[in-house]
Amino acid sequence: MIGTESYLSSACLSHYPDLVNAHHGDAIYFLQKAQINHEAIHSVDRLIPLQSFIYLLEITARELNYPSLSLDLAHKQDINFLGPLTLMLYKAETVAEAIETIIKYFRVTVSGVSVEVTLLPDTLVISFNCNIPYIANSTQYQDYLLASSTNTIWELVGRKSPLRGCYFTRNNEGADRLSVYTKYFGCPIAFNQDKLCITLDNKILNESLSINDAIMVANLHTSSSAHSQFKDQVIEVMRFLLASGLADIETVARKLGYSTRTLQRRLNEHATSFAKILDEIRKQQSVRYLTDTNYRLTEVSTLLGYRNLSSFTRSFKRWYGSEPSQLRALNKPNASL
Template sequence: MTENFADRIKVPAVLWLGLENVGISVSALLRQAQLPLGVFTNPGAITTCQYFAIWQGIFDISGDASIGLKLIAALPTGKLPPSLLAAYHARDFRDALLRIARYKRLCIPEQLHLEEEDNQCFIELSWLYAEQAEPAPLVDASLATLMEIVRRGTGVALNASLVELRHTPMDVSLHEAWFGCRVRVGAQHNRLHLHRSDLDRPFVSYNAELLAMLAPALDQQLVEHQHQHSFSDTVCWLLGRQLSAGRPDIPAVSREMGVSERTLQRRLSEEGTSFNSLLSTVRRTRAHKLLADPELDLTEVALLLGYEDQSSFFRAFKLWENQTPSAWRSLQLNNA
């Protein structure tokens, strides 16, 4: 099944709380990541590229190679987002992993892959829209979250069997102490290896009544999320926002979305459209709204649609409606 998850990330509030607990100023972090303070004060959706910038900033400010592990350890269970809370109250570790894999994409466009073989298994996480390697603290935090869930859920200080990291060579002693196993850096994958028998460990935190309330709500959110935001929808939203500031172009939109121009064009092609087609659609819709205001003259309308001159707007509009903007306006006003 092709999943329709847009490159939009809702930063969980518990991350900001965790940063405070380890002594990192949120305002200083956002300055380091070159992101507006509104990311914190008015929580909305950011891109994978911007999310990576936050995690890179966490490392740059702390200078601590184990900051990702410390952040996860500092998160209070009661403040976990619903997707992780459902995992914490799962029946066992396998059930918890399946819930994480299903629901985490409500906040983050990341996939969890679990593979079992003989008495071992491994978990690998992959980002759907990443164009660069994940920052090391984010990789650590993602894998540490899985271990922290099973440790808190079972009440047992379980260890992994092996951790593979694509990190550059570093002192892994703190990582080995945290995961309780050998940590291999410079690997081809970021993977958490586990003893397969641990997947069947029951959770002392299992709460069937709470899951009966959480799961249907999360499933409904998942259905809505899958159909709510396509890549094309996001591009259209950005085009509409940029129109009055001038003629939107591919470089401007790709920068805003945190993807390369090539990726932007490829993703639109996969959805059966193109940048120029979306721009034309957005302009046409906006033109109808602007022309409905008799106080705006046609030159103003052309400028608000990002056209350099009125004649360019007239040519485009005639292709859309087979009549001039003034004729269309008169007809609409007469029918009102």
């Protein structure tokens, strides 16, 4: 387990300000109330505490009288809300491989929530377990998790694989709300269930993926201003790819629409290199992970794209003259190694 706190990619905040503004609210006010840095809404590589994100959704929904906030948020977001995990899914060829990748990623980054897959004779059950008391029975947590999971599946294979059922562990909220859920998920809805889960035809596991690579590229460029410098765009893409283990020069060049040679040449023109930028990003991100999260050192090294902890430790000593465990001890005295 990764300490006592779980984290999500700040990509899960995409479209949140738009929805709040449409309901005459102040997104910055709610972010501050949830103790989330407002800069997170403009970034895809930050980490925000899961508890803070759910609290943000709860107070926003309550104060704006907007119970469908999480459903609307999940509906507006595409698969990029998964952050670096999006790029890891590009390695998968089938839904089964994609689900396996998602489960492994959750184990590393979202310690308080686990995903379980159960195969019945003709049904696939994807269930979610949460060991964080405040979150487990939260309406907005359950809505966002099941809605975003459903949308992810639809983006992976298209809507040709409808849900068979959607099950909530919390209490029923009345007939008027039930119709909202039935319309959204397009399947029977049940409350007061033992498991928070969705069910589908298990044949979906062998379906080929249909992830649109252009979606991720478009979003990366959209998040940059029209006047962003070339180097800034390279840094943005590299930071996004880093935790997925795909921050190599070939992948970065492809995402930016360049050949590897052209990317190298243009970086040379800016008096830098791919290796220098990667090293600087790792240097900056290492401090963020060590001071703002409870991730184990081995997990920090993985998120920074290192093959092992010893390689990360050598780099950290080169950057700061001390070992990462020393910085962790100063900021998180009870964190695990």
